Structure formats: structure tokens, C-alpha cells
Amino acid sequence: MKKLFRGLVVGLFLLFAWPFFLYKRYGNRAYRPDGNTLIVSNHYSTLDAFFIYLLYGRRRIYFVTIINVKEKCLSRFVTWLFDCLYLDYEKTNFNFFKQCASILKEGGIVCIYPEGEINLLKFGFFEFKRSFIFIAKRAGAKILPVFIYPDYMPFRRTKLYIGDVLLPEDYGKYEDLGEAATFVQSKIMEYSLLVGKTKPPLEVTAMLPPELTESMGEKNDKKAER
Amino acid sequence: MQQYTILQVRPADASKKINELAAQGWKVVSSSESTWVFSKCFGLSNTRDSMLNIILVKE
Numbered sequence: 001m002k003k004l005f006r007g008l009v010v011g012l013f014l015l016f017a018w019p020f021f022l023y024k025r026y027g028n029r030a031y032r033p034d035g036n037t038l039i040v041s042n043h044y045s046t047l048d049a050f051f052i053y054l055l056y057g058r059r060r061i062y063f064v065t066i067i068n069v070k071e072k073c074l075s076r077f078v079t080w081l082f083d084c085l086y087l088d089y090e091k092t093n094f095n096f097f098k099q100c101a102s103i104l105k106e107g108g109i110v111c112i113y114p115e116g117e118i119n120l121l122k123f124g125f126f127e128f129k130r131s132f133i134f135i136a137k138r139a140g141a142k143i144l145p146v147f148i149y150p151d152y153m154p155f156r157r158t159k160l161y162i163g164d165v166l167l168p169e170d171y172g173k174y175e176d177l178g179e180a181a182t183f184v185q186s187k188i189m190e191y192s193l194l195v196g197k198t199k200p201p202l203e204v205t206a207m208l209p210p211e212l213t214e215s216m217g218e219k220n221d222k223k224a225e226r
Numbered sequence: 227m228q229q230y231t232i233l234q235v236r237p238a239d240a241s242k243k244i245n246e247l248a249a250q251g252w253k254v255v256s257s258s259e260s261t262w263v264f265s266k267c268f269g270l271s272n273t274r275d276s277m278l279n280i281i282l283v284k285e
Contacts, residue, residue, distance in 0.1 A: 117264045124232030186250035193229040
């Protein structure tokens with residue numbers, strides 16, 4: 001019933017706002033998550049989760065979000081609609097970790113943004129928190145790294161780079177959770193270099209070496225097409 | 227071809243993170259410090275924090 005209602009709401013929303021939600025996939029385009037998968041992505045926009053839903057919404061995806069979203073009616077409704085798991089920064093979150101691990105063990109898909117905050121620069125990365133590795137190791141889940149570069153203008157395509165799936169033995173070779181998290185982050189950072197047109201904002205450009213503006217610009221566009 | 231990105235990291239965690247990224251093939255080009263206002267999901271919660279902006283290069 002909820003799935004039907006969600007489909008109806010998303011359908012109505014897209015009917016009026018579709019020019020804002022066009023996207024282009026790069027990388028591992030043929031891949032479809034088959035369960036026990038943790039989708040890990042960067043976080044440039046509040047709509048990142050919606051793009052993941054558009055990408056793989058045929059399967060049930062649980063999105064990790066902070067509990068503060070329950071404070072307002074609209075965000076509470078949206079998170080209810082999209083099967084969110086709530087994380088509380090001020091508590092130990094034992095139940096949250098248990099819940100994520102059990103969903104993954106039962107063949108579910110969980111989407112998490114390990115930076116924990118939205119990067120308003122729309123360029124670069126915050127450090128990835130290590131808890132997603134803890135969840136993945138506990139559930140023996142695969143990790144699907146995805147880089148999202150949103151475009152807020154209508155008729156412009158958001159870029160989604162779908163990376164290669166990381167099996168438990170790939171990230172499991174790092175015993176330290178921090179090192180494993182950096183390994184996954186490093187993969188997503190590399191994908192960001194492949195989609196092109198992810199230009200640094202002006203205030204950052206000012207302190208970059210002169211060759212940066214050339215290498216980060218539209219030259220990368222051709223490389224992105226596979 | 228050299229390609230660059232930026233990592234924003236809290237000063238306390240910087241050296242460990244840089245070492246880990248160096249093991250993955252990333253090199254530090256330069257860094258600067260700034261204050262960030264963090265907007266949590268849907269802009270419901272804002273916090274300020276000091277951050278190092280580290281420019282990294284991958285060849």
C-alpha cells in the first residue's frame with residue numbers, strides 16, 4: 001500500500017518537475033544491486049537520495065538520515081515515504097547499527113552518506129565517517145560507491161557515476177575502520193575526476209595552482225563518456 | 227594528466243587522513259583553514275566548525 005502511494009506521489013511530482021530530475025549515468029551502468037548492498041555516496045544536495053531512488057527504486061532502498069528531519073511535517077512525511085533509517089548524533093545508535101545490519105543480512109539495500117553533512121561547495125569532499133564500514137563488515141555486505149554531481153537547473157542532467165562493487169574481501173583487507181573508509185572515499189574521489197565539469201567554486205579557484213583550472217574543466221568531459 | 231580535488235577535514239583528524247590518502251596515491255598540494263557552517267538534512271540544523279581545506283592531486 002505504501003509502495004503504491006509512494007509511486008503515486010513520485011509520479012505526480014515528476015509530472016510537474018521532470019526537467020529538474022534528468023540524469024546521466026556513467027561507469028558501471030549495467031549494474032543493478034541484488035541485495036545485501038550498501039550504497040555509499042557523496043552528499044552535495046538534499047535531493048541526492050531522490051536520484052538514488054530514481055536509479056534503483058524498483059528495489060526497496062532504506063536511506064539513512066538524521067533524526068532531526070522528524071521536526072518538520074514535510075520532511076517527516078518525505079522520510080516516512082522513502083523508508084528512512086534514523087541516526088541520532090547525540091546518542092550511541094546501537095539500535096540503528098543493529099537495524100542496518102539486519103536489513104543488509106536479510107538481502108536489503110541501504111543507502112548512506114558517510115560525510116554526514118551536505119557539502120555546499122558542490123566540489124571536493126568531507127572526510128568519510130567510519131561507521132558505514134562497521135555496518136558493512138558486520139553484515140558482510142557489498143559496497144556500491146556512487147558519485148553524484150547534481151545540477152539544479154532545468155533540462156540539465158545530473159551526473160551519476162556508478163562505481164565498481166567492492167566485495168567484503170576488498171575493503172576487509174583494511175583492519176582499521178578509518179583506513180577502509182578512506183579506501184572507499186578514495187574510490188569516489190577518483191570517480192569525481194571522471195565525470196567532468198565539476199568545477200571548483202570561485203573562492204577555491206583563487207588558491208589553487210594555475211594548472212588546476214585547465215585540468216578540472218571541460219577537458220574531462222570526453223574522458224567521462226564510456 | 228594531473229587531476230585535483232579538495233578534502234575538507236577537521237584539524238584534529240588531518241594528519242591521519244592525509245597519511246591514509248597518501249597510501250591510496252593522493253598527494254597534498256596545499257592547504258588552508260576556514261570556518262564552515264554545516265547544514266544538516268533539509269537545513270534543519272546548522273553548526274559551525276573550523277576546517278582545513280586540503281588540495282590533493284592524483285596522477
